[in-house]
Amino acid sequence: MRLARVVGTVVASTKDKGLQGEKLLVIQPLDEQLNVASDEVVVAVDCVAAGPGDLVFYTLAREATFALKNYNAPVDAAVTGFVDQVNVEVEGKVDNLILE
Amino acid sequence: MKLGHVQGNVVSTIKHPCFHGQRVLIVQPLNLLGEKDGPAVLACDSVSAGPGDVVLLQQNGISAQEILGTKKDPLHSVIVGIVDRVCR
Numbered sequence: 001m002r003l004a005r006v007v008g009t010v011v012a013s014t015k016d017k018g019l020q021g022e023k024l025l026v027i028q029p030l031d032e033q034l035n036v037a038s039d040e041v042v043v044a045v046d047c048v049a050a051g052p053g054d055l056v057f058y059t060l061a062r063e064a065t066f067a068l069k070n071y072n073a074p075v076d077a078a079v080t081g082f083v084d085q086v087n088v089e090v091e092g093k094v095d096n097l098i099l100e
Numbered sequence: 101m102k103l104g105h106v107q108g109n110v111v112s113t114i115k116h117p118c119f120h121g122q123r124v125l126i127v128q129p130l131n132l133l134g135e136k137d138g139p140a141v142l143a144c145d146s147v148s149a150g151p152g153d154v155v156l157l158q159q160n161g162i163s164a165q166e167i168l169g170t171k172k173d174p175l176h177s178v179i180v181g182i183v184d185r186v187c188r
Contacts, residue, residue, distance in 0.1 A: 001124075001142040001177050003110070032107055032126045032140040047174075048114055057110065057124070057142050059174040063161035067116055067174035080174050081115025088108040088126060089151040097103070097134035097154065098186050 003030045003083060006054045010043050018073035025050060025079055027058060032088050044077035055083045102137075103130045103183065104157035106149050110142060118173035125149065125179065127157050143177035144168065156181035 010024035023046040031037040034055070042058070047067045050056050056079045058064075064078035065071050104127035112124065123145040131137040141157070146167055149155045158164065161176035168178065 001175060002139065003126075003142065029139065032128070037139045047116055057112070059176065061161065061176060063164075063174050063176045065174075066161075066172040071172065078174055081112045081119055083110055083112050085111035086108065086126070087111070090105070090107050093136070094105050094130060094134035094154055097130065098132065098188050 001057050001059050001080070003032070003034070003086070004028055004042070004056055004058050004079075005030055006050050006052050006056055006079070007041065008052050016074050018070055019045075019075070022046070022068065022073070022075075027056065027079065030055075032086065034086065042077050044079045045073070045075050046079050048079060048081055050079050050082065057081050057083055101180065102157045102159070103186070104128060104143070104155050104179070105130050106151050106153045106155055106179070107140065108151055116174055118170055118175060119144070122168070122175075127155065127177075127179065129157060130154070141177055143179050144175055145179045147179055147182055149179050149182050154183040154186075155179045156183060
């Protein structure tokens with residue numbers, strides 16, 4: 001699961017019937033500082049009625065279909081929750097991770 | 101599994117029902133030098149890890165469901181252990 005910002009929506013009239021009735025959002029992955037991590041953009045199925053500009057987290061891979069009613073939908077990304085607050089308390093690298 | 105460094109947590113009220121009662125932590129995957137290895141990910145906590153802990157980060161849905169005792173839930177990242185030390 002990763003943090004993301006909803007950037008827009010996708011309208012597709014011709015699509016697989018597994019996607020019928022699902023709202024498609026364009027989301028941009030963020031890092032823990034809420035900066036844009038890369039110029040990668042993901043299209044995810046919306047499960048929490050998110051809209052453009054919302055800070056959300058999303059699930060990838062096969063587990064994304066479990067967020068929908070139809071478990072066999074052709075989906076690999078699903079927005080599964082809004083984010084109200086991100087608390088980053090520790091930053092930077094881990095010193096002497098390996099003991100010689 | 102990966103070595104991860106817990107950096108903080110995420111507060112979310114409107115979310116999929118399976119996340120209710122779960123602590124969602126921000127985990128930074130580490131390489132052997134203890135540095136950042138890829139983007140930070142969110143993971144559900146099952147061992148009460150806190151910020152600053154080096155943890156075992158597991159990112160497979162089927163195991164996540166067995167660990168958290170849930171059925172068919174849209175989550176695949178779980179913290180499964182707190183690392184005391186890594187020896188060469």
